[in-house]
Amino acid sequence: MSMVFKNTKNLDLSEADFNELLTQLQQGNELLFEKLFINFFKRNLEILKRKYQAEQEDAYDCVMWAMLRMRQMLIENKVTYGNLDNYFTRIAVTRYIKSQTRKKEFATETVPELGIGEDQFVDQETLDILNKAWNRLGEKCRELLKGFYYDKIELKQLTELLHDSSPANTRKRKERCLKKLQQLFFESY
Amino acid sequence: MKDKLKSDYQENQLSDTEWEKATQSMINKKFDQERTRRYEALLREAGIEKRGTASDNRIPLRSILLFAASILFILAIGWYIFSSQNNVQQLANTYLEQPFIFDDGQVRGEAAVEVKRGRAAEAYQNEDYEKALLYLRQIAAEQAANTSDYFQMGLCLLYQKEANYNAALDAFSRAGEINSEIYEDEINWFSALCHILLGNDVEARRFLNKVIESKGSRKQAEARKLLEKLNDKK
Incomplete structure (x- = not known):
């Protein structure tokens, strides 16, 4: 891929390539992101292992988490072209340092806050219940809820995708889907 | 989390806002897990494992043994491939057995053409x-049609029940004409496979060399193997 190695500060992308990446991701096309993913993952894994003496498994988990947040921020247009490599590396490093605070005495006051928040705790048991409920939910509801809450697609766009008559109807449908999911979730206990 | 949700629900204290917030978190976690599995598969393909690699060198003897075992394993696999697949076309066909993963999501947009694009992506995934x-x-x-469309078209022509290598080559060529960068490596790789299967060895070599010379290519090893096979044919 010749677009790689053009710029070492911004995921190896020129500004035009970066904009193309954003467009493709926002259209649901993951291919370009996945092409960049491997190199970027390797680089950050090495940084955590060499500079922070992280063990392979811990480093892997933290970089994976950072990559997921990175994808999310790109989709939500929350980052701009500038010094993205450094920013995303800091996310991985911050995640690692925070994960170590329970195990080691670390000066956490020096860990920068990056404004991306931490996960709200969802245990595997809860997730299993959600999965059961999710599988019983209609396909359109699944598409709508995933589109809105995970892929961050605007209601107006979802209206077109789901062939709804208006965004107001899509909003109502979303409320009904949430209710249905709630009902199925508590039935699945 | 589930106990708190359940007790709030049973006591009618679970507001719509709280449920929506919980749903948001659960959906994020659910799809993050799915995406993680996908990324793990990509990383495995690139030789990055979550646990124990040769570089994770905390028990030297174990690492040395693992390294030696890996070398033996690679040699054994190499010998097996060399002895069992002396036909370059057969090897090219094996690389076409696993469909190239084109798009993990759905294509969206306002225009009718985007709808068709979305349907094409969905059909491809299926x-x-x-x-x-x-x-x-x-x-x-x-x-x-843009670069992605022509590239995807080329792949479909390869993977359909009766592959049409000439038409696939034409589609890859058009993809490259529109934007020579986005799928450069993939286009070179699949064009090489098409030429091998058509018996155009000279063209096949040309594309294989492009793959081998590309720094970012993920198919360098496979391209070298094919090139060796082609050279053995001489």
Whole structure:
């Protein structure tokens, strides 16, 4: 891929390539992101292992988490072209340092806050219940809820995708889907 | 989390806002997990494992043994491939057995052409390449096809029940004409496979060399193997 190695500060992308990446991701096309993913993952894994003496498994988990947040921020247009490599590396490093605070005495006051928040705790048991409920939910509801809450697609766009008559109807449908999911979730206990 | 949700629900204290917030978190976690599995598979393909690699060198003897075992394993696999697949076309066919993962999500947009693009992507994911091809050809007929469309069209022509290598080559060539960068490596790789299967060894070599010389290519090792096989044919 010749677009790689053009710029070492911004995921190896020129500004035009970066904009193309954003467009493709926002259209649901993951291919370009996945092409960049491997190199970027390797680089950050090495940084955590060499500079922070992280063990392979811990480093892997933290970089994976950072990559997921990175994808999310790109989709939500929350980052701009500038010094993205450094920013995303800091996310991985911050995640690692925070994960170590329970195990080691670390000066956490020096860990920068990056404004991306931490996960709200969802245990595997809860997730299993959600999965059961999710599988019983209609396909359109699944598409709508995933589109809105995970892929961050605007209601107006979802209206077109789901062939709804208006965004107001899509909003109502979303409320009904949430209710249905709630009902199925508590039935699945 | 589930106990708190359940007790709030049973006591009618779970507000719509709280449920929505919980749903948001659960959905994020659910799809993050799915995406993680996908990324893990990509990383495995690139030789990055979550646990114990040769570079994770905390028990030297174990690492040395693992390294030695890996070398033996690679040699054994190499010997096996060398002895069992002396036909370059057979080897090229094995690389076409696993469909190239084109798009993990759905294509969205306002114009009708985007709808067709979305349907083509969906059909491709369902391995219904003939159907995907139908939509992609409609997009091309409307003069709206971009690099991705032509690239995907080429793949469909390869993976459909009766592969059409010449048409696939034409589609890859058009993809490259529109934007020579986005799928450069993939286009070189699949064009090489097409030429091998058509018996055009000179062209096949040309594309294989491009793959080998590309720094970012993920198919360098496979391209070298094919090139060796082609040279053995001489």
